[in-house]
Amino acid sequence: MSARERDSWRRQRGLAIVEFALTMPVLFVLMFGSFEFGHFLIQYSALNDAVRNAVRYVAGAASKGTDGRLVTGGAWATLAARGQNLAVFGNVAGRGAAVLPGLDIGQITVTENTTTNNITVAAAYPYESLFGAAIPTFMGGSISTTYTLAISTTMRAL
Numbered sequence: 001m002s003a004r005e006r007d008s009w010r011r012q013r014g015l016a017i018v019e020f021a022l023t024m025p026v027l028f029v030l031m032f033g034s035f036e037f038g039h040f041l042i043q044y045s046a047l048n049d050a051v052r053n054a055v056r057y058v059a060g061a062a063s064k065g066t067d068g069r070l071v072t073g074g075a076w077a078t079l080a081a082r083g084q085n086l087a088v089f090g091n092v093a094g095r096g097a098a099v100l101p102g103l104d105i106g107q108i109t110v111t112e113n114t115t116t117n118n119i120t121v122a123a124a125y126p127y128e129s130l131f132g133a134a135i136p137t138f139m140g141g142s143i144s145t146t147y148t149l150a151i152s153t154t155m156r157a158l
Contacts, residue, residue: 032131039130043100044149047125050099051108051151054087055121058110059155062119070114070157080110083121100125112157122152 061079064071071079085094087108098104103125111120129135129145136142 036130040127043125043127044151046099047103047123047149048151048153050087050090050103051121051123051153053090054083054108054110055119055153055155057086057092058083058121059119059157062112062157063117068117068157070112070117070119072114076112080112081105083110084108087121087123102126102128117157118154119157120152120154123150125149125151 058079062070062076064075070076081094082092084105086092088094088098088103088105089096090099094105103123107124107126109120109122111122112118113120125148127147127149131145133146134142134144
């Protein structure tokens, strides 16, 4: 191998390192952004399913007889608590692990509208990124990565 060929080979190798250094940060951001977006969609879907199941359960049991009136008082409080348990734990007994990490009964509200016979179940879940609550910046600050997933579903009592 001549001296000229060796110089050319070294320049090519140096150029490959420079290209690698320039493209890898962009590829890492795209890759981790895809991971984060997928994680967000999975948690959003799980919360949406939990809220929809809870409102379906409560709406199916909220009607008092055949006259179309909704249950009230203690019966409503029990039914609302069961709906909250179903949204959080996936069962009306309130046993087991939560369907999402950090989800608790205080983040679920179950309301009834007796004039329209509508039942609403709403959730406000604090989503946290896979990479922590904040991303540090180069200027010494940080970017918050927490976001509140707010989901509400309304269904007419059956």
